Amino acid sequence: MKRLLITLLAFLTFPNVYSSHLNNQRKFIVTSESTKESIELAKYLKNNGVVKYSAYWCPNCLNQSELFGKQAYSELNVVECARDSLDSQTQLCIDKKIKGFPTWEINGRLILGVLSLKELSKLTGFKN
Template sequence: MLIDKNEHTSTRNLKNYRPHKEVGEHTNGVEQNRSENRSGTSCGGDVSGSSAEVDLPYYTTTITTESSPSAIALARHLHSIGAKIYGAFWCAHCREQKEMFGREAAKLLDYVECFPNGYKKGVVIAPECSVAGVEGFPTWVIKGEVYGGEKDLEELASLSGFDSDDVNLN
């Protein structure tokens, strides 16, 4: 994985983005649904661990957008059904996914950090992420199925069975 250390932004950018491929296999009892999302955006590569000469200490990100009432309602629904989002602190797409929800709603999501001790040579992905079949970031597990890449709120509502008729998710 290559990190552009010359980038002068508040977040570091991962240069190797790779959309998920269709897999259609079962892993640990979890259905794998790796079809590309509308934008095909995810932080990918070999996520099992780092073999690169990279030493990236863990850091937190701050979500700056405000949550809409509909985003909060969807986040509560996702939490209530046990949906999880797996991500990596360095993944720009993970941050963008949280920004879609906004600050308040993002706090309600069951987020699992796959590299809580940083990303450097020899560090392996967190066991919970490995068991869930995570191959890129962000990864959603909703009702036992695995979905890779950013999802807009409407797609998450549909995948989770959220009745959005009364709520505008745009």
């Protein structure tokens, strides 16, 4: 019994750093560092109207964002589709008929799935 109380007390005393959803963090946090090239690509995508449709709870969306890194990610046009997210734009996602995440909108065309930076460059005409 004593061991159980000590374990419970330790659990309550030390917060779990990975429990962001328990703290109503309804968005994911990109942690990787960007490269100069990924920042240039992100700015190009934004300037050319490319949009990433995403959901904070989607692991593929996080993987896609980590490919860019946190500095480049902040440059992208990202539409959050999850109803309970902090920056929800669910109606726009419904209107666009988004079926899964991530979805990229490039020149009016919807492309579902994680795309490499090289694939995004090719699809958008980005020249490094």
